[in-house]
Amino acid sequence: MKLAIIMDRYENPYAGTESQVLKLVKGLMERGWSIRFAVFRSTDYSLTDDFPVPVEHLGVGSLSSPKSWWQVYRYARVLRLQGIPLVHVFFNDASVICPPMMRLVGLKTVISRRDMGFWYTPKYLQALRLTGRWVSAAICNSRAVADITSQQERIEADRLRVIYNGYPEAPRLSEITNSTRTADNSPIVIGIVANLRPIKRIHDLIEAVARLVSDELDVELRVVGGGDQKPYLEKVRELGIESRVFLLGSQSDPEQHIQAFDIAVLCSETEGFSNAIIEYMRCAKPVVCSRTGGNPEIVEEGVSGYLVPVGDISALADRIGHLVSRPDLRARMGKAGQEHIHSRYSLVNMLNQHVDVYDRIAPEVMDS
Secondary structure, eight states: OEEEEEESOOOOTTSHHHHHHHHHHHHHHHTTOEEEEEESSOOTTTTSSOSSSOEEEOOOOOTTOHHHHHHHHHHHHHHHHTTOOEEEEESHHHHHHHHHHHHHTTOEEEEEEOSOOTTOOHHHHHHHHHHGGGOSEEEESSHHHHHHHHHHHOOOGGGEEEOOOOBOOOOOGGGOSSTTOOSOSSOEEEEEEOOSOGGGOHHHHHHHHHHHHHTTOOEEEEEEOOSOOHHHHHHHHHHTOGGGEEEEEOOSOHHHHHTTOSEEEEOOSOOSSOHHHHHHHHTTOOEEEESOTTHHHHOOBTTTEEEEOTTOHHHHHHHHHHHHTOHHHHHHHHHHHHHHHHHHSBHHHHHHHHHHHHHHHOGGGGTO
């Protein structure tokens, strides 16, 4: 049982795609699979020995360089000689170069799509459509991502497969802090886990919190995520809520902070499949999130949380405010969300479904 995984780069095990790749590699290895893992370009993390298997650095540069294509072709020949029949590809450049180069030596390629295509440019789309004819299957982490992949890259439905992200068993409710907190002297904690990027629309959440404060609700906002804090701090000062907003930076274990949230928020402009929302619900937190991408596939309106239109600050403030004064509702929604995650997004399901795709595309992968 042999498989090669190729990515543009591997930044760190905490990023969304990278964390799922790590779970996939570990899970397959526990089942006896032999994994080769390669990246086009090195990162500080990939140069360490921390990944479960050795990381091969292919040194692939620009898509327009013939040398890049030749390097991938040479690596494909190595894989063929090693008896590896199938390659699973993540990220953009690898999705363009790998399918035709692997096919030249008789290997099959699976690509992964994990966002709503915000990075697409006309040239990239042209390249993806051209080389996509050699893709055996595209694994998408939500139905919304599958739909956009079909539309933009013109991949037929019979080559698309939706496999939701997989997560370990959620902690028991008894292990969750603050999940049923009633009135005390501390503020209600509104939290978000997101990198400080415009696409996450954290300015919207800051403004929503300011409106709640002006309505004399005792709340505070905690933002967990890396990036340039300056524009957000300026917004906080402009609104006069310095004592109510805390930017905590990047954290290696965001779950520790999520457990202290009373209400968890994600107000992004676009999301393919949000790991943050899953983590919120694993920790039994009610969710208020934007109705975009794969979010409605995770959050059930009025059951595990609320969905609001992208950029609608009034609706965002209203739904958060509705939960602030209703601890019983927060606890009920948190429990419903946790049960949903446990039943639908298990690590075992994710692994089983990947193996099924591999076996269907390249049955010899199970016999190698």
